[in-house]
Amino acid sequence: MTNRQQILAHRPVGMPTKDTWTLTETEVPELKDGEVLIRNQYVSLDPAMRGWMNDARSYIPPVQLGEVMRAGTVGEVIKANNHPTFKVGDVLSGWGGVQEYSITDGTNYYQVDTRLAPMPTYIGTLGMPGMTAYFGILEVGKIKEGDVVVVSGAAGAVGSIVGQIAKIKGCHVVGIAGGPDKCKYVVEELGFDACIDYKNESVAAGLKTHCPKGMDVYFDNVGGEILDHCLARLKMNARIVICGAISQYNNRENVQGPKNYLSLLVNRATMQGMVVFDYAPKYGEAALQMGQWMAAGKLKSREDIYEGIENFYETFTRLFTGEKKGKLVLKLV
Numbered sequence: 001m002t003n004r005q006q007i008l009a010h011r012p013v014g015m016p017t018k019d020t021w022t023l024t025e026t027e028v029p030e031l032k033d034g035e036v037l038i039r040n041q042y043v044s045l046d047p048a049m050r051g052w053m054n055d056a057r058s059y060i061p062p063v064q065l066g067e068v069m070r071a072g073t074v075g076e077v078i079k080a081n082n083h084p085t086f087k088v089g090d091v092l093s094g095w096g097g098v099q100e101y102s103i104t105d106g107t108n109y110y111q112v113d114t115r116l117a118p119m120p121t122y123i124g125t126l127g128m129p130g131m132t133a134y135f136g137i138l139e140v141g142k143i144k145e146g147d148v149v150v151v152s153g154a155a156g157a158v159g160s161i162v163g164q165i166a167k168i169k170g171c172h173v174v175g176i177a178g179g180p181d182k183c184k185y186v187v188e189e190l191g192f193d194a195c196i197d198y199k200n201e202s203v204a205a206g207l208k209t210h211c212p213k214g215m216d217v218y219f220d221n222v223g224g225e226i227l228d229h230c231l232a233r234l235k236m237n238a239r240i241v242i243c244g245a246i247s248q249y250n251n252r253e254n255v256q257g258p259k260n261y262l263s264l265l266v267n268r269a270t271m272q273g274m275v276v277f278d279y280a281p282k283y284g285e286a287a288l289q290m291g292q293w294m295a296a297g298k299l300k301s302r303e304d305i306y307e308g309i310e311n312f313y314e315t316f317t318r319l320f321t322g323e324k325k326g327k328l329v330l331k332l333v
């Protein structure tokens with residue numbers, strides 16, 4: 001049996017290029033005692049993958065050159081060799097990587113129920129991005145009814161869920177996204193109160209219009225200039241959730257830091273970073289709640305699915321060009 005894998009070939013400087021990865025073929029080895037073989041059906045494409053390619057200290061070690069590109073996956077067990085928990089036919093989510101098959105002893109994999117939600121949802125709203133949104137906005141953002149909440153990357157995997165949770169909790173929600181089509185989607189389909197098209201409008205003017213008295217919470221997915229505009233419009237005791245800074249991930253120079261940070265002082269505000277993995281013991285609780293919201297029609301989950309391991313590079317770049325809505329997924333079979 002042949003396994004096609006995307007291998008990290010070069011560490012990118014700036015935006016990754018096609019030769020950053022090599023598509024290789026290897027034989028799938030025999031299973032050892034206690035292992036399972038998974039056919040990966042969907043691969044999660046996440047902005048964090050860009051950071052994992054840098055040879056730098058971070059919250060997890062970098063992917064090494066010559067290794068399979070790290071990625072979240074969901075797929076079906078097609079062979080099991082005395083595994084204590086998993087059997088053939090089980091659908092598992094875990095860190096399978098950008099490859100067609102993976103072998104594991106089950107560490108960091110968990111079983112998902114495809115009768116409750118389709119497979120891709122388990123790497124989206126009911127997976128890592130959904131967990132990030134849930135704990136980020138509730139535990140770090142500490143939203144309460146009536147808060148004015150601003151979220152960037154509003155049409156994306158994390159941002160779309162952040163805004164919808166904030167609406168469920170009775171907040172006034174303003175999104176920031178690229179392009180009129182995404183802004184229309186955010187307001188008309190996801191139910192945000194307003195959306196600022198940062199590619200065609202002034203963010204500063206949009207914030208003034210939609211948050212005339214300032215904001216209580218800014219959920220930051222993008223960093224850079226948008227973070228500075230939001231810093232300038234904080235209310236007293238505001239909270240900024242530093243979730244990500246996608247505008248900076250492909251910088252060839254240093255990351256652009258916030259210029260308006262003294263607004264934190266003036267407004268007795270906080271700016272706190274978060275890493276979703278810290279909330280792993282509580283993922284079950286969050287998935288249950290979000291599943292209930294989805295079943296009740298209060299939370300919409302959208303996956304944008306592209307096909308073929310050979311199209312990994314072209315699909316991955318959509319994270320940075322913005323040519324996608326909701327959670328970006330690569331379908332393998």
Ligand SMILES: NC(=O)c1ccc[n+]([C@@H]2O[C@H](COP(=O)([O-])OP(=O)(O)OC[C@H]3O[C@@H](n4cnc5c(N)ncnc54)[C@H](OP(=O)(O)O)[C@@H]3O)[C@@H](O)[C@H]2O)c1
Nearest residue numbers: 047132153156157158177178221244245246247275276322
């Ligand atoms: N801290 C954590 O534990 C954690 C976990 C998961 C994700 N994250 C972070 O959360 C953020 C969102 O992740 P996601 O998975 O939900 O990705 P996503 O929003 O689904 O996809 C990325 C989006 O970023 C926007 N974007 C790209 N370049 C941009 C730029 N220069 N300026 C402004 N926006 C830009 C694009 O939307 P537009 O078309 O609107 O520009 C694109 O669709 C990322 O920063 C990611 O690293 C953090």
